[in-house]
Amino acid sequence: MTPSVIENAGDLSGPLRAAVIELLYWLADNDLVMGHRNSEWTGLGPILEADIAFSSMAQDEMGHALAYYQLLHDLGERDPDSLAFVREPREFRCAALVCLQRDDWAFSLVRQFLYDSAEHVRLTHLASSAYQPLASLARKLVGEEKYHLMHGRSWIERLGRATDESRARLAAAMAKAAPHAAGLFEAGPHDALLAQAGILPSERALWDEWRDSIAADLSHAELAMPGRPPVLPPAGRFGLHPADLAPLLEAMQRVYRLDPTAAW
Amino acid sequence: MSDSQWRVWEVFHQQARGDAHIYVGSVHAPDAEMALLLAKEQYGRRQACVNMWVVDARHIHRTEYSDSDIFSPGTDKSYREAYGYDTTRRIRAVRESRKGGTARDGGEET
Incomplete structure (x- = not known):
């Protein structure tokens, strides 16, 4: 069955x-928090x-979120500023990995590699999504993400073969x-429906593909492949976050909330 | 921020395919691949760029500034310049004579 193409939001x-809508929150919030x-x-x-x-890539992610x-x-849904700056932590739909504190450079690089x-x-996959506004946006973002991937790979490869210290810190960060x-x-909550409608394959299918895509990089750096428990309890995608998210949002939203009507 | 122990790489960018690569500056990086990666963000993000070169600065050979007098002509070398030729003067004369006339300013050879 070929899913039918959906041209506009109105369709x-x-x-x-x-x-x-739920998927877009997941994509946007992950990019904003990362x-x-x-x-x-x-x-x-x-x-x-x-x-x-690194700062420039951070700006890229915020641009993608926008x-x-x-x-x-x-x-x-509400306007982008309200979505970014007025929602509470439990309303965000993002993975625990992006919420965790910055820690050291090794951890931030490992996270950047895993995330990107x-x-x-x-x-x-989104570039060929049945939902055309999402597909055309994804095709625009692919170039920047390709660079992010090159960045992550280059660092992991080098830290993985440089010195005893770099290897130890890399391994600790990955652990x-x-x-x-x-x-x-x-x-x-709509995983099967999204896959069936040709919007995006199931997260499980994406996971398998992702593991294959990074196997060589991890093996060169002598890093173990991350695993997946048979059952994932509901977490970030259902608004359940590590404690690290609230202070991040508090810092990010503080100025906007002083006067949400101010013109910038 | 501690000083970099990384080597210096000179960066050249190309604004469109077929254009000459233009020198834009330098980056510190441990190797060529990393230099390209970092140069992209230093020099490739604010203006059009389709291609980038990095060159290990150690591979650039340069003249001494104390020798810069070798570049100054000791005698009249205007014959080496386009403006030194009669044709150029004829083109200029034609342009002058056409001022206020046709909008074409190509300077047809006569």
């Missing part, structure tokens, strides 16, 4: 409309060039991040 209705976390390195990166590249929020707005390799797999990797592919 979406019923359960599928709700499913696409972008904010990575922006915490601005001015603190170990080398000027590395700092600029674009997804705009698609949500087109579907009748996952995004690369997801965007590749901390790996248990949260499966959460990047948490199935939402």
Whole structure:
């Protein structure tokens, strides 16, 4: 069966409309929180060039989040600023991995590698999504995400073969991040419907594809492949987050909330 | 931020396929691949770019500024310049004579 193409927001209705809205929150909130976390390195990166590249990628993620929020707005949700700055933690739909505190450079790089390799797999499928506004946006974002993937891969490869210290720190970072990797592919409440309608394959299918896509990188760096428990309890995609998210949102939203009507 | 122990790479970008690569600056990086990766964010994100080169600065050979007098002509070398030729003067004369006339300013050879 070939799923039918959905040209505009107006052509979406019923359960599928709700499913696409839920998916867009998942995409947008992950990018916004990841972008904010990575922006915490601005001015603190170990080398000027590395700092600029990492900060620039953080801006990219926030730009992607804005674009997804705009698609949500087109579907009748609130405006992008309100979605980013006025919602409470429990209303966010993001994975635990992006919520965790910045920690050291090794952890941030490992997380960036895991996150962007996952995004690369997801965007590749979204680029041919049946929902055209999402597909055309994904095709625009693929280039930036390709760079993010190159960045993550290059760092992992180098830290994995550099010195005893870099290997030890890389391994420690992966040990901390790996248990949260499966959460990047948490199935939402409409997982089967989205797959059936050709919007996006199931999260489980994306997980398998992602593992294959990073196997060689991890093996070169002598890092273990993250695992996935047989059953994932509901987590970030259902608004259940680690305690790290609330302070992040508090810092990110503070200025906007002083005067939500201010013109910027 | 501690000083970089990484090597210097000179960066050239190309704004459109077929254009000459233009020197834009330098980055610190441990190897060529990383230099390209970091140069992209330093120099490729604000303007059009379709291709980038990095060159290990150690591979660039340069003249000494104390020798810069080798570049100044000791005698009249205007014959090397386009403006030194009669044709150029004829084109200019034709342009002058056509001022206020046709909008074409190509300077047809006569």
